[in-house]
Amino acid sequence: MSQSKFSVHPESADPLPTNRMTPSPSTRESLSALVDDELGDEELAALLEACQQDEAALDCWNRYQLIGEALRAPTAVAAGGVLGAERAFVNRLSQRLAQEGVAAPLASATPVRQPVVAEVLQHRGPVANDGVFRWKLVAGVACLAAVSAMAWNVSGLLGAASEPQLAQAPLAASVMVASPQGVVVRDARFEELLAAHRQLGATSALQEPSGFLRNAVFDMPQAAVAGR
Amino acid sequence: MSAELPPLPDKVADKAPDSDAQLVERSVAGDQKAFELLVIKYQRRIQRLIGRMVRDVDLVEDIAQDTFIRAYRALAQFRGEAQFYTWLYRIAINTAKKALMDLKRNPTVSENAYKSDDDDETSPVENELTSSETPDAVLASKEIAQIINAAMEALPEELREAITLREIEGLSYEEISVAMSCPVGTVRSRIFRAREAISAKVKPLLENQSGKRW
Numbered sequence: 001m002s003q004s005k006f007s008v009h010p011e012s013a014d015p016l017p018t019n020r021m022t023p024s025p026s027t028r029e030s031l032s033a034l035v036d037d038e039l040g041d042e043e044l045a046a047l048l049e050a051c052q053q054d055e056a057a058l059d060c061w062n063r064y065q066l067i068g069e070a071l072r073a074p075t076a077v078a079a080g081g082v083l084g085a086e087r088a089f090v091n092r093l094s095q096r097l098a099q100e101g102v103a104a105p106l107a108s109a110t111p112v113r114q115p116v117v118a119e120v121l122q123h124r125g126p127v128a129n130d131g132v133f134r135w136k137l138v139a140g141v142a143c144l145a146a147v148s149a150m151a152w153n154v155s156g157l158l159g160a161a162s163e164p165q166l167a168q169a170p171l172a173a174s175v176m177v178a179s180p181q182g183v184v185v186r187d188a189r190f191e192e193l194l195a196a197h198r199q200l201g202a203t204s205a206l207q208e209p210s211g212f213l214r215n216a217v218f219d220m221p222q223a224a225v226a227g228r
Numbered sequence: 229m230s231a232e233l234p235p236l237p238d239k240v241a242d243k244a245p246d247s248d249a250q251l252v253e254r255s256v257a258g259d260q261k262a263f264e265l266l267v268i269k270y271q272r273r274i275q276r277l278i279g280r281m282v283r284d285v286d287l288v289e290d291i292a293q294d295t296f297i298r299a300y301r302a303l304a305q306f307r308g309e310a311q312f313y314t315w316l317y318r319i320a321i322n323t324a325k326k327a328l329m330d331l332k333r334n335p336t337v338s339e340n341a342y343k344s345d346d347d348d349e350t351s352p353v354e355n356e357l358t359s360s361e362t363p364d365a366v367l368a369s370k371e372i373a374q375i376i377n378a379a380m381e382a383l384p385e386e387l388r389e390a391i392t393l394r395e396i397e398g399l400s401y402e403e404i405s406v407a408m409s410c411p412v413g414t415v416r417s418r419i420f421r422a423r424e425a426i427s428a429k430v431k432p433l434l435e436n437q438s439g440k441r442w
Contacts (some may be wrong), residue, residue: 028419028420028424029416031420032416032420033416033420034247034265035247035423036247036394036400036416036419037244037245037246037247037400038400038416039247039250040245040247042249044247044250044251044254048254048261048262049260051261051264052261058261058264058265058268060266060427061268061269061430062434063423063427063430063434064423064427064433065268065269065272066272066372066430067376067395067423067426067430068395069272069273070369070372070373070376070382071376071391071392071395071396072395072396074369074370074372074373074376074377075366075369075370075373086268086271086272087268088265088270089289089292089293090264090267090268090271092293093297094260094264094266095302096293096297097297098413100297101399107385146422147340162368185274189331204239
């Protein structure tokens with residue numbers, strides 16, 4: 001567990017310790033300027049350093065804030081809370097932050113802690129959906145595998161899509177053939193097309209291929225006629 | 229009347245940073261005091277806000293503590309795109325709702341508390357007095373207001389004008405220096421002295437009220 005930046009003040013149990021020093025005038029004036037958003041970074045650094053040495057500076061800061069609130073909304077300044085015990089509130093908060101080992105915000109930015117009213121839930125045993133590192137690791141690997149598989153498939157599809165889709169067979173030249181019906185153009189591709197569509201093309205009522213053009217021009221060969 | 233302090237060098241006044249953002253930055257860097265200053269600045273407002281949703285005084289403080297703890301943990305995520313109090317306000321509302329759900333209590337909620345999404349100081353959620361305020365709280369508020377008003381009346385004119393322009397009118401030091409025809413350093417000094425005078429009157433009352441709950 002990371003080290004908490006919070007320390008517990010010795011007087012934390014005391015709502016308002018009495019033996020405090022008064023902050024120096026320059027510290028108080030810097031606090032006044034900070035209330036008004038008029039303090040530069042260098043002065044702020046010096047002020048925070050002074051606050052480390054002088055706890056009473058926080059009381060002074062509290063009074064300055066209270067004065068502003070009372071001037072702006074005089075009827076609500078003491079409503080709903082504890083007045084004069086602001087330091088005690090801060091001390092309790094610091095105590096809790098220290099006890100619970102709350103790390104500095106930079107180190108503990110990701111998980112937001114459960115509220116204390118539900119603290120009892122923290123004392124249960126481990127469950128499957130706990131934020132355990134090994135589960136995060138498994139989830140990460142699974143995500144990576146899924147993305148890789150998708151990328152592989154997509155690249156395969158793209159590769160296939162880029163190939164030419166048309167047949168690469170050399171074009172057969174058309175041939176002019178003399179037939180009894182005259183000169184007929186015999187194109188090999190056209191012949192293939194006719195052969196392919198003979199099965200699918202026009203069919204007779206007897207569910208047999210009509211034979212398309214070839215049936216229409218069928219003649220018994222002369223040799224067969226002579227042999228009869 | 230005390231002699232006026234000499235004006236500060238101009239370099240002190242030529243910046244107008246957002247003090248909340250500065251304190252957040254310091255807190256994220258690990259400065260505990262910076263976060264404590266933020267807590268002191270906003271805890272009364274946060275407790276007033278939660279007090280509108282929950283009437284159990286102990287629970288109000290617990291939820292306020294949870295709010296600041298959650299805020300501290302998430303402080304690095306605060307990007308300064310909104311005001312710090314707006315961000316804190318959301319955390320407080322969510323923490324209060326979750327606490328009430330966890331405890332399965334019947335939330336004694338003012339209608340205004342859920343209706344309002346306002347984040348500013350004039351939000352009715354924070355400033356309207358309802359039945360959730362005890363007579364002691366109302367009395368204490370009045371007493372403080374009276375003391376502060378009396379202290380304001382007793383201030384020299386230039387101090388009263390300077391702090392009024394700053395706290396009530398919301399002017400910057402630069403604007404006040406123009407309005408009062410004096411250097412910015414003098415404005416800063418006058419406002420500081422006004423606060424000191426009022427603070428001296430308020431301090432005994434706060435010490436008497438220490439730890440008292442309303």
